[in-house]
């Protein structure tokens with residue numbers, strides 16, 4: 001089985017990659033589907049404390065499904081909330097596409 005950390009890092013990899021390939025101009029259906037995705041994801045994520053906290057976060061700050069950039073930025077902010085909670089360093093969200101889409105530029 002996957003432990004909580006391994007599950008977490010693999011799941012973040014999937015979620016950030018999904019956000020990286022979300023359309024820049026999503027249709028109304030795609031926007032609705034992405035909202036539903038996160039709603040359902042937050043109810044079935046197989047780490048109970050993680051799922052409970054994530055549900056609360058998305059209620060106060062729902063996914064910004066307007067574009068690829070806005071979704072990736074939102075998800076980066078959500079991940080940073082967890083980073084801070086766990087005492088980890090916060091990630092620079094201006095660089096989220098470099099990390100998960102385009103590759104590092106420097």
Ligand code: FAD
Pocket residue numbers: 004005006007008009010011012013016045049050051053054075076077078079080082083086090091096099
């Ligand atoms: P991870 O945090 O898994 O990050 C993986 C990689 O993503 C990093 O190496 C970095 O390159 C990149 N990254 C880091 N921050 C960002 C960011 N803000 N935006 C974009 N990319 C970034 N664990 C708990 O103990 N308690 C919890 O309540 C909890 N809640 C979670 C909720 C969700 C929805 C998920 C998916 C995971 C949760 N986890 C929780 C797991 C936790 O977030 C980590 O995945 C785990 O601690 C392993 O951390 P890591 O150091 O390997 O890096």
